[in-house]
Amino acid sequence: MAEIVVRNLRKDFGSFTAVQSSSFRVADGEFFMLLGPSGCGKTTTLRMIAGLELPTSGEVWIDGEEVGRRPASQRDIAFVFQMFALYPHMNVRRNISYPLVSQGMPRAQVAERVTEVARILGIEGLLDRPVGGLSGGDRQRVALARAIVRNPKCFLMDEPLGALDAEFRERMAEELRALHDRMGATTVYVTHDQLEAMQMGDKIVVMNHGVIEQFGPPQDIYDKPATLFVAGFIGSPPMNFLPFRARLAAGATAVTLHHQTVPVPALRVPFDGEAVLGVRPEHVRLSADAPLRARVLASEYLGTTQIVTLQTRDGIVKARLPAAQRVRADESVGLTFDPATITLFDAATGRALRSALNEGVLAHG
Amino acid sequence: MSGYSITEPSRRTKWLAGVLVAAYAVITLIPLLWIIATGFKSNTDAIAYPPKVVFTPTLEGYVNLFTVQNRATPAQLAENPPETWYDRIVADRGMVISGPSRFGERFINSVIIGFGSTFLSVLLGTLAAYAFSRYRVPLKDDLLFFILSTRMMPPIAVAIPIFLMFRWAGLSDTHAGMILLYTAVNLSLAVWLLKGFIDEIPREYEEAALIDGYTRFQAFVKIVLPQAATGIASTAIFCLIFAWNEYAFAVLLTSGTAQTAPPFIPTIIGVGGRDWPAVAAGATLFLVPVMVFTILLRRHLLRGITFGAVRK
Numbered sequence: 001m002a003e004i005v006v007r008n009l010r011k012d013f014g015s016f017t018a019v020q021s022s023s024f025r026v027a028d029g030e031f032f033m034l035l036g037p038s039g040c041g042k043t044t045t046l047r048m049i050a051g052l053e054l055p056t057s058g059e060v061w062i063d064g065e066e067v068g069r070r071p072a073s074q075r076d077i078a079f080v081f082q083m084f085a086l087y088p089h090m091n092v093r094r095n096i097s098y099p100l101v102s103q104g105m106p107r108a109q110v111a112e113r114v115t116e117v118a119r120i121l122g123i124e125g126l127l128d129r130p131v132g133g134l135s136g137g138d139r140q141r142v143a144l145a146r147a148i149v150r151n152p153k154c155f156l157m158d159e160p161l162g163a164l165d166a167e168f169r170e171r172m173a174e175e176l177r178a179l180h181d182r183m184g185a186t187t188v189y190v191t192h193d194q195l196e197a198m199q200m201g202d203k204i205v206v207m208n209h210g211v212i213e214q215f216g217p218p219q220d221i222y223d224k225p226a227t228l229f230v231a232g233f234i235g236s237p238p239m240n241f242l243p244f245r246a247r248l249a250a251g252a253t254a255v256t257l258h259h260q261t262v263p264v265p266a267l268r269v270p271f272d273g274e275a276v277l278g279v280r281p282e283h284v285r286l287s288a289d290a291p292l293r294a295r296v297l298a299s300e301y302l303g304t305t306q307i308v309t310l311q312t313r314d315g316i317v318k319a320r321l322p323a324a325q326r327v328r329a330d331e332s333v334g335l336t337f338d339p340a341t342i343t344l345f346d347a348a349t350g351r352a353l354r355s356a357l358n359e360g361v362l363a364h365g
Numbered sequence: 366m367s368g369y370s371i372t373e374p375s376r377r378t379k380w381l382a383g384v385l386v387a388a389y390a391v392i393t394l395i396p397l398l399w400i401i402a403t404g405f406k407s408n409t410d411a412i413a414y415p416p417k418v419v420f421t422p423t424l425e426g427y428v429n430l431f432t433v434q435n436r437a438t439p440a441q442l443a444e445n446p447p448e449t450w451y452d453r454i455v456a457d458r459g460m461v462i463s464g465p466s467r468f469g470e471r472f473i474n475s476v477i478i479g480f481g482s483t484f485l486s487v488l489l490g491t492l493a494a495y496a497f498s499r500y501r502v503p504l505k506d507d508l509l510f511f512i513l514s515t516r517m518m519p520p521i522a523v524a525i526p527i528f529l530m531f532r533w534a535g536l537s538d539t540h541a542g543m544i545l546l547y548t549a550v551n552l553s554l555a556v557w558l559l560k561g562f563i564d565e566i567p568r569e570y571e572e573a574a575l576i577d578g579y580t581r582f583q584a585f586v587k588i589v590l591p592q593a594a595t596g597i598a599s600t601a602i603f604c605l606i607f608a609w610n611e612y613a614f615a616v617l618l619t620s621g622t623a624q625t626a627p628p629f630i631p632t633i634i635g636v637g638g639r640d641w642p643a644v645a646a647g648a649t650l651f652l653v654p655v656m657v658f659t660i661l662l663r664r665h666l667l668r669g670i671t672f673g674a675v676r677k
Contacts, residue, residue, distance in 0.1 A: 052572050072575040079576040085569030089591045099577035146577070 002063030002153040002186055003028045004049060009058035009068075011044050011210075018044040020210040021058070026154075026203075029184040031177070033201035035191055037233065041210040042190045043158055049188060050156050051075050063153050073102075078147035082159040084139045086131040092142050093127040099150045117149045120179070137168040144179070154186040161196065173200055194234050198222065206230050216361060222280075224358035225343060228350040231278050237307060239278045242314040243347060246275035255344070258313055260291045263339035265357040274347035281307065283338035284319035286327070290334025299327050310335065397652075403645035411641040425454055426642025430468050430633060430650075434460040468647060471629040476654060477540055478625055479609040482547035486604045487597055489548070490555025491563075495585060497556070498563040499571075509560075512553045520550050521613045531618055538619045546618070547608040554607075555600050562596025563589065598662040609655050626651050 004026040011019040019041040026032040034042040047053040049060055051072030060068040067075050078099075086095050093114060100110045118124045121141045126134065131142065140160060147155055160176070161169045177200050180187055191197050197204050198218040206213045206221060206229075214226040225231035231239040244257050252267045255277060262277065286308075294310035294317060301323060308327050310317045317335065321327070344353040354362050374382070403411050405422040428451045437460060447456040455462050497505060527546065528537075536542030566589060574584035590597070612627040619625065630647040633640060 050576060052575065071580075072572070073578045073580060077576065079573065081569045081573065083567065083569055085567065085573040087570060087573070087588060098574075102578035102583075146573075150577075 003061075004032075004154060004186060004188065005059075005061040006045070006049065007059040007061070009045065009048055009060065010056045011041070011048060011053060012056045017210050019048070022207075022210075022212050024205055024212065024215050026186055026188060028186055030186060031180050031200060031202045032186075032188045033191060033197040033204040034188060034207060035194060035197040035201075035204050035233075036207035038192055040207040042192075042205075042207050044210075045207070046156050046158055046188060046190045050077055050079050052079075076150075076153045078150060078152040078155050080140075080143050080147050080155065080157040080160045082162045084143045084163070086139060086142055086146070088131060091128055091130050092123065092134070095131060095142055096127075096145045096149050099146060103150070113149055114145075117145045120148070121145050135168075136164045137172060140164060140168075140172055141175075144176075148179075148183065148185070152185075154188065157187065157189045159191055160189070161193075162191075169196075176200065195236070198234075206233065208233070220361045223341065224352075224361040225278070226352050226358070226362055228276060228278070228345050228347075231343065231345070231352075235280060237281055237318045237320075239280050239343075240284065240317045241345075242277040242279075242312070242317070244275055244277060244314065245273075246344075247272045248275075248344075257292065262292065262337060262342070264342045264344060265340055265355040267344070268354040268356070268359055271344070271346065271353055275353070276345040276347050278343040278345060278352075279317075279337045280341060281318045281320040283341045284310075284317060285336045285338070286319065286321065286325070286333045287336050288334055290336045292335045294333055294335050296327055296329055296331045296333060298329065400645050401649050404642055404649045406642050406645075408640065408642060411645070412639075423454070423642075424451070425458075426640070426646040428454050428462075429640055429643040430646045431466055432462045433464045433466050435463045437461040466633075467624075467629065468626075468633070471624055471626045472650065474540065474619075474623055475609060475626040475651070478543045478547065478623070479605055479654070481540070481544040482551065482608045483601055483604040485544060485548040486551040486555045487559075487601050490552055490559050490600060491590075491593065491597060493552075493556045494559035494563050495589065497560050499568070509557075512556055515549075515553045524614065524617055527614070528617055536618075538621055538623050540623045543615070543619065543623055543625070546614060547604075547611060551604040551607055555604060558600045558603070559593065559596050562593050566592045602659055602662055605658055606655060 006025070007023050009019055009022045010017070022041075022045055034045060036042045044053060048055045048068070049062075051067065051070060051074075055068050058068065059066050062075060062077065072079075087098065090098070096114045096117060097110045100113060105113075114127070115124070118127055121144060123138060123141050123145060126138060126142070131139065134142065143160070161172050164172060173196060189197075189200065198221075201218055203216060204218055204221050205215045208229050214221055214230045221230060222234055225234065225239065228241070232241070242257060244255065246255055248255065248267055248271045250267060250270045253265075254261045254263045255275070256262070257277070264277070292312070294312040297309040297311050297316075299309070300307045304323055305320050306323050306325070306327070308319045308321055310319060310333070312335065319335075327333075340357065343358060344355065345351065346353060352358055352362060402418075402420075404426045405424070406417070406420050407423050407425055410417050410420045411426075432451070432455070434455055437456075439459070441461065442456055442459070445461070447453040452462060496502060497509060502508065531537045531542055531546075534542075536545065570588045570592065571581075571584040574588045575581065579587065610627065611625075615625045616628045619628065626647070630644060630651065633643045633647055
């Protein structure tokens with residue numbers, strides 16, 4: 001297994017820039033997520049690592065070798081496609097053995113490896129079936145078997161669960177993660193599903209418009225977003241944004257919204273201009289006498305919690321509250337925010353302001 | 366009354382469809398059956414009026430097709446009694462076989478030129494279609510349009526320039542010349558047909574093969590070609606049918622060495638009376654290769670090989 005390093009990777013398609021100067025490092029054995037909305041350049045980045053796309057500039061290092069210009073066949077990697085791409089004219093066994101045949105492995109050894117891998121994935125019974133009649137989950141398992149049979153340096157997966165039904169997706173996500181833990185294989189996984197990314201990844205890179213917005217473990221990405229985009233993209237419902245005009249000194253521990261003081265984590269930089277206060281729905285509390293007032297618009301019941309939509313003078317705020325808490329529509333309520341979790345953003349650049357909360361993350365992000 | 370269904374045709378519609386299909390089959394097949402039957406008739410049966418549907422079959426037409434004959438006197442016949450069944454058929458009419466006719470040669474020419482040009486058209490067409498489908502070719506749309514535009518007039522419209530070119534290049538009445546000509550005519554059709562088929566093959570298959578350690582060419586041969594088998598088979602059938610049946614250029618550009626069967630068959634009609642059974646026999650034999658080829662490739666014309674391997 002191997003470490004993957006991407007340096008200043010760039011890809012232009014004519015006048016369109018799909019990826020602008022991406023740099024990140026995937027440690028040996030890490031489950032690494034490339035997350036972003038469609039068209040953000042995550043798949044292009046993955047395809048450049050795989051060698052299916054030539055970078056316009058920049059470097060790709062796999063296991064200490066620069067492979068950016070080498071054909072895919074010489075990179076010793078495995079790729080799992082969203083649409084599986086099982087060879088339709090071969091049965092399951094031949095599909096799985098195909099990468100070994102290309103290496104000229106002796107037949108007996110191929111058969112042994114295929115059986116072993118099929119056992120790991122629980123598809124021994126399917127080996128002689130044509131791939132056409134398989135269910136989505138089984139096709140995915142065959143695609144995975146074809147990927148792991150060769151012991152490649154790393155796995156690259158392009159939305160491998162995207163084509164599965166919801167029920168299968170959950171199960172395959174668990175299987176995938178278990179498989180990864182068992183094999184310790186370096187994996188780069190592309191997804192647009194933030195829940196999938198948080199659930200499975202050791203580290204997440206969030207991309208938007210070909211630019212890396214943030215890079216770090218899921219907890220950091222969720223709790224300490226580096227940009228407005230990350231804060232809005234991650235979380236369901238996403239972070240609440242309250243715009244306000246700010247003049248803050250370094251070390252400030254509170255901001256003023258409509259003459260109401262809201263405590264925030266100690267700011268590390270001075271700021272003067274249009275700012276945005278960001279708070280996650282689960283950090284919003286209702287309290288009858290809080291000075292920040294809001295009107296209840298609606299409530300969505302989700303079993304253990306409910307999402308309450310509130311109209312404030314600065315815009316809509318969503319709060320995640322215990323399902324048992326009684327909330328009536330049109331009721332006037334007071335809001336408090338958990339001060340330690342608030343992130344302030346510069347509205348002009350979209351970047352988070354450094355504070356006691358996020359200084360560790362922003363320093364290397 | 367039975368219920369109305371949107372997916373299941375009613376009994377009356379089915380019956381009507383059956384009758385229409387049967388009528389169409391009869392209309393198209395009767396002339397064919399008539400030709401095949403005429404090939405086995407005697408000369409008198411062939412021109413009998415009213416036409417004979419029931420007749421005594423004979424191989425006279427086929428023997429006439431393959432041989433050149435001379436009239437023989439009864440004395441000559443008595444001197445050389447017929448030895449084989451075909452000698453006997455000829456002797457019954459007071460003739461002797463003096464040698465083989467040119468039909469066999471011409472038929473082989475047709476096979477060489479027809480299958481040769483089909484092979485070349487499909488080979489070049491597949492490679493070109495793959496390139497157009499997968500690579501960023503400069504001026505791709507213009508090139509494709511140019512290729513198509515060669516089909517916008519009947520090929521015979523350029524007969525005179527081609528005749529002069531062939532004479533200048535020494536290609537007149539050569540196998541190579543005819544193969545080149547038919548390939549040139551068929552290639553545009555082959556490129557367009559095959560491009561459509563290759564476009565439909567998801568790129569992921571080849572990409573998976575590249576990742577699995579195969580070169581681009583290996584991926585093309587082992588993954589794309591089997592997937593394109595349906596398209597290649599139907600393209601080959603179209604190309605063969607054109608090259609096999611082509612008459613005008615064959616008359617114009619060939620006379621001896623490379624003459625194909627279509628311009629030869631009418632010459633069988635002969636000088637001393639019309640030998641319809643021989644012409645019909647020639648036409649019947651001429652049908653066989655294309656029929657066999659189509660039946661062999663028919664399996665590939667049925668779609669569904671790729672079904673289910675990629676989710677759409």
